Amino acid sequence: MSEPTEVRARRLGGYPRRVTFPVVGMVGGGQLARMTHEAGIPLGLKFKLLSDTPQDSAAQVVSDVVVGDYRDLDTLVEFARGCDVITFDHEHVPIEHLRALEADGVAVRPGPDALVHAQDKGVMRARLTEIGVPCPRHRIVADPADVTAFAEETGGFPVILKTVRGGYDGKGVWLVRAEQDAEAPFKAGVPVLAEEKVDFRRELAANIVRSPHGQAVAYPVVESQQVDGVCDTVIAPAPDLDAELAGQAQELALRIAKELGVVGHLAVELFETADGRILVNELAMRPHNSGHWTQDGAITSQFANHVRAVLDLPLGDPRPRAPWTVMCNVLGGDYPDMYAAYLHCMARDPQLKIHMYGKDVKPGRKVGHVNTYGDDLADALERARHAAGYLRGTISE
Amino acid sequence: MSEPTEVRARRLGGYPRRVTFPVVGMVGGGQLARMTHEAGIPLGLKFKLLSDTPQDSAAQVVSDVVVGDYRDLDTLVEFARGCDVITFDHEHVPIEHLRALEADGVAVRPGPDALVHAQDKGVMRARLTEIGVPCPRHRIVADPADVTAFAEETGGFPVILKTVRGGYDGKGVWLVRAEQDAEAPFKAGVPVLAEEKVDFRRELAANIVRSPHGQAVAYPVVESQQVDGVCDTVIAPAPDLDAELAGQAQELALRIAKELGVVGHLAVELFETADGRILVNELAMRPHNSGHWTQDGAITSQFANHVRAVLDLPLGDPRPRAPWTVMCNVLGGDYPDMYAAYLHCMARDPQLKIHMYGKDVKPGRKVGHVNTYGDDLADALERARHAAGYLRGTISE
Incomplete structure (x- = not known):
């Protein structure tokens, strides 16, 4: 950010004048970038995408797309030149490239010193242990x-x-x-x-967002249910979670973000052990599947807050809008005609919130998710599971 | 739509396969198209835009943009060729062109027989009078x-x-x-x-959405406050509105939509007279400023429902999510640095929902809007008015 926004605004004169909103560059064209773009539209931001192909989930809906290889430093340098800040859809950009970009004056958020902990589980475990965070x-x-x-x-x-x-x-x-x-x-x-192998009662996730000036917000701790190692259902907030343990999980996530210098969204995946402790399983430093419920269930979504954080804008309220929100992933199935299924789901449940990623259907691949919310958890769960199953083709009514 | 989606889906075989979601073509690149695109992203639709310039509000955020003149039939025909349905950001496309497109087999929604009533106030008044709708x-x-x-x-x-x-x-x-x-x-x-000149107590708007197969949903009737002929504030629902009169207004809007064959969103602007009647002021057959509150205040926004309607998808629930939602338009002012003001507004009110259009600032021009919601109308009004005034530069704290 060679010239601060405010200075640039003052330099400009006369009407009409363009509102001097910044350019956010996102590396990676997956569904996280797609949904971040969606959240950025009302913020009035300019969004630029570095995507592997023009068909990637986000590339289908973003105006300003550079098709290129994120493993190539020259591509990254060229891409970053048009951006006020760069952030990520995934954790795969080589750390040495991110260090080179930072040395070049690019605002990289989260920065390489933080991201290395999301890239390398060995580094993550060593550092978390060093700062006293409970791990397996x-x-x-x-x-x-x-x-x-x-x-x-x-x-x-x-x-x-x-x-x-x-x-x-x-x-x-x-x-x-x-x-x-x-x-x-x-x-x-x-x-x-x-x-x-931890003897866990269930998996939880603590999602928080932190900005460069150190403001942070914590979403309610959620329960995350996996099937075959893939996230299937998220319930917000985690049912029957001890309030003290929930507070501990949020504090843990905030402390990790601060100690590791995370900027943006941090998801801390946790085990709740049979004997009532929490242990950190994984970290993700970007919007995360366990936070998709926030699109329809929180005052400010994880995507909007991630963007606000990487721009060092004040963060939005993370509180829930409904007593219960349920997210279920939609996986590709043997049922090819997802559009017809989609019609059925909309007709069955006018309150259903569907989020499709525009991705090719492959069996087992995440191609979308659904959110439901309401006062009654059993009802929200039934509706979300039905829709996800119907879209996948595992439920025929 | 030469080949129905379902048929196309069945014809395709093998994995990976593209989900056969339709292409929605929108004519006009203003903020309504921008927000319709935003609402279409989670629906997994492909969105195509015909825009006057590449800098238009919607063109900044849409991937597939055709820059061209909507007054030119050849441009429209060529644009429509890549779309399953076309719909509109504004009412200015010549009716004879829309008839030509329909004759060519293009799904035009709303169609010319409906749209003519939104284009020509003489035709509108004559028709409404004919069907017994109360007008000035x-x-x-x-x-x-x-x-x-x-x-x-x-x-x-x-x-x-x-x-x-x-x-x-x-x-x-x-x-x-x-x-x-x-x-x-x-x-x-x-x-x-x-x-x-009607002796009116206040202005109301009845927003409804209707699909080709005749499903319709009605949003709560809102109060719309104008300043210098421009919409300034919308309160949902209209405070202290007699329940019977509210029901009449919704029924009136549904009847107009049916009689005129409207598909998509219909806004009926109304006068509530001093003696407790309602009279129709204007009609708009597209998402409308009086429905912007639905983005944050209703289960399904007017933009999502407009898209669902033009595709003949089942409509989403129009009910409010909060007791009160307030929308205030953000007009361009003498204060050029809207980004700094924006920062202040976010910091002051973490629950504020800002919607910026990416438009150049000109004094008096609509460049965005803000939504607030909550249990307390006075609080929601104060917050929305403060933010809109601060962004415009008429309030300095």
Whole structure:
């Protein structure tokens, strides 16, 4: 940001004059960028996208799209030149490129010093442990024999193995029951992190948003239900969650954001253990699936607050608008004609909020989500699950 | 729509396959198109825009923009070729062009037989009178002497004169107090409609949405406050409105939509008379300023429902989400640095919903609006008025 907005505004004279709103550059053209653009339209921002292809989910709906490879520094430098700030749809931009952009004067938010903790699970675990954040027991393991040693240190198999980089939605994660099953993770040539298998009651997520000047807002802690390692249902707020534990989770997320220097949205995925503790599972430094409910369920959505944060604008109210909001992901199924299903869902439930990503249908792929809200959790759950199942084709009425 | 969506979907085979969502073409690149695009993103639609310039409000945020002149039939035909349906940001497309498109098999929604009533106030008054809708007394007048004759028929000056075509936001409307002031309206070479000056208590608007298969939904009747002929504040629902009169207004709007064959959003601007009647002032067959509150105040916004209607999708629930919602327009002022003002407004009121249009600031021009909602009308009004005034520069704190 070579010239501050205010200075630029003063320099301009005469009518008509363009309102000097900033340009937000987003790297990655997935559904998170699509929904961030949607949230940015009422904010009057100019939105610029770096997308792998012109068909990507966000590229379909954004006016100013650069098609290019985010792994190429020259592409990033050129892209950043037209932006007041750059932010991300995913965590895959090489950290050394982000450092080069920062050295070049680009506002990178979240910055590389924060993002490295979302990219590398080994770095994340080391840092969280250092600042006293409760995590599952863990250490980097060298080979299958070392996995057995880790298992013996922590109460035996099964053990969770994760490549420290490149995993998402259950990819890059293995549940290992014996030494002979522990070969695969080491084949990627990436360090492998072993973690105890936590005896958890359920999974929670604490979503917060933090701005460069240190303002932060915390959304209600949600329950996140996974099916086959993929998020299926999110309930906001998490039902029957002890108020003190909820407060602890929010404080933990705020503390992590501050200690790691996160700017923008931070999702802290948590285990609630059978004995009433919370342990950090994963971090994401961008709008997150566990926050999609905020589009229809909170005063300010995670997408709007992410954009406000990366621009250092005052943050919006994160409080819920309804007693209960439920989000269910819509996965691609064997049922190809999603538009006809969509019609049925709208007719059945005029209050249903559908969010489609414009993505090609592949079985198991996230192609959209639905939100429902209301005073009655059972009703909201039934409606969201029905719509998601009907769109996928697993429910025929 | 040469091939129905369902047929097209069945014809396609194999994975990955594109979800066969339709293409909505919108003629006109103003803020209504911008906000309709925003509402269409979660619906997964493909949105195509015919815009006068690449800088228009909607053109800034839409991916698929054709820059061209909506008054040129060839441009319209070419534009419509890529769309499953076309709809409008404004009422200025020549009716004969719309008839030509329909003859060519294009789905034009609303169609020309309906739209002519929003384009021509003479046709509108004649038709509404024919179907028994209460209107101010009116007739087409030939010259200033005829205006005096009309005044004598209806209780004397002042009289309202309107050119039957081309007016909006107070343009094309004159309050005439004597025959010698009645010259100007006749200079445009367009027929002139005289109307009695109604002794109204306040202005109301009844917003409804109707689909081709005849489903319709009615939003709560709102109060609309004008300043210098431009909408300033909308309160939803209209405070202290007699429930029976509110029901009458909704029924009237639904009846007009049915009789005129309106598809999409219909705004019926009304006078509530001092003696407790309602009279129709104007019609608009597109999303309307009096419905902007629905973006944050209703379960389904007018923009989402307009799109659903023109695609003949089941309509969304129009009910309010809060007891009170207030919308105030943001007009351009002498204060150029709207971004700094914007920051202040966000910091002062974290619940404020700002909607900026990306338009150049000109004094008096609508460049955005704000919505507030809550349990307390006085509080919502104060917050919305403060933000609109601060952004315009008429309030310095």
